[in-house]
Amino acid sequence: MKTLGIDLAGKSENPSGVAVQEGRHIKTEISKTDEEIIDVCRSQNPKVIAIDAPLSLPKKGNLREADSELIGKGHRVLPPTLGGMRLLTERGIRLADALSKLEFEVIEVHPRTSGEILFGSESRDDWISKLRKGGWNLSSEFSEHEIDSIVAALTGFLYLEERTEEVGEKEGEIIIPKNRLKIS
Structure with missing residues (x-):
């Protein structure tokens, strides 16, 4: 079972x-254009694509129900309508639509929240260290974008195993892990 995670730039x-x-x-790899990302998705043919970007806008105000729920749980989330986030949201919506038209299942994830839940830490270095200790095969060096894409892909994997929950509803859902990752 293959998953693909994307830490999308605005x-x-x-x-x-x-x-x-x-x-x-x-x-992992770094891509820039939507076409490059879509080409990777086509060549890899994952079961699910987990995108770190808002994939919907709020009906009114600056926050969607999903954003408010995560904030209520103590997680830091930026409003999808805020400055550069609006560019990211619009790009995320376009990319998710294009991938859905290619019959890929696309979910919205928030790696910072997933990392805090899975690893009990906000530190990307901790996330990678704990994955390696848990027997995950990773290359040696990563940018922060690649680390976030790893956690997005891992959230997609947990989603397929039904080990996640959905926050939000009418304005869009964000998929987050249910529990901390067990590291052996």
Whole structure:
């Protein structure tokens, strides 16, 4: 079962992290344009694509129900309508629509929240260290975008195993893990 995680940048000239998870192996790369990202998705043919970007806008105000729920649980979330976040949201909506038309299942994730739940830490270095200790096969160096894409792909994997929950409803859902990841 293969999943793909994307840490999407608001502008296509900026780096987006892309991670492909299959079994306990995760491979990452940096992509920029929507076309590059779509090409990776086509070539990898994942069961689910987990995107770190808002995939909907609030009906009114600055926050969606999902954003408010995460904030209520103590997680930091930026409003999808705030400055550069609006660009990211609009790009996320376009990319998710294009991928859905290609018959991919697309979910919205929030790696910072997933990392806090899975690893009990906000530190990306802790996330990678704990994954390695848990037997995950990862390469040696990562950008923060690649690390976020790894956690997005891992959230997609847990989603397929029904080990996640959905926050939000009418304005869009964010998928988060139910429990901390057990590291052996």
